[in-house]
Amino acid sequence: MAGDVLADQVGDVVGTWYGYVAAHPHLLAYFSPPDGEPDANYLERVRPRFEQWILDTCRRPYDQAWLDYQHEIALRHTRSKKDQTDHVNAVDQVPLRHIIAFVYPITATIRPFLSQKGHDSADVERMFQAWFKAVTLEVALWSRPYTLQDAW
């Protein structure tokens, strides 16, 4: 249900998150070379993938293909793969602490979008809880390549 509610709003949702990133230099730094200016091309190339991720989070079944996809997302934030997809020269890793902290803004900002399509408050609450659980689960999966052997 949340996927249908968000489908025509993903541009605005990601716009909200980009505004949040842009307002925090310590986050914008991960779209920039070390001590350099943000790479506008990189920011724009990431945007449609970020939009697709919203719908995938709502709609994809929790199967092996989904687990593999989550692992690929994780690697693309680490030194193994960050910047390679877009052939950019930015900082080579988003530290794990920022990945975990993002659970809060990515969750707290979604509720207004979930209530845009006329659902009653009980349905909006159910969609919000499902989103919060899904994002938390994904972040737990994304932590894997950051973690010491046998500690994940």
Add this chain to the structure above:
Amino acid sequence: MAGDVLADQVGDVVGTWYGYVAAHPHLLAYFSPPDGEPDANYLERVRPRFEQWILDTCRRPYDQAWLDYQHEIALRHTRSKKDQTDHVNAVDQVPLRHIIAFVYPITATIRPFLSQKGHDSADVERMFQAWFKAVTLEVALWSRPYTLQDAW
């Protein structure tokens, strides 16, 4: 404010969380020796510290002493220090993925307790958001000793 609201409810809050742990064998396992039965003594020794943690999460200032305390909590879930405080023989580590996943139940279950003291819905919502932010921040800090060098 949340600290005052929760102060006389911390036993019930932790009781709720213990019920959640007890209902999930893969979580209860961390209070047990490998392939053994849960250690009731260990569970009871942890309980008052868990209750105190609720109040500390609400009330402690974010200073160096608090950072040191968070790091100590983190270590007590890893092979460095788990089981030592209580001199028990249980599994020697709570894997990071479970620590991160716990953001959800620890947050989702708190709202009914926040609304027990007659605050209006706007105040309850503010307390809920503050709790959600604080728990997410603490989990980000707790991930540090689990993380590869220069990846935290």
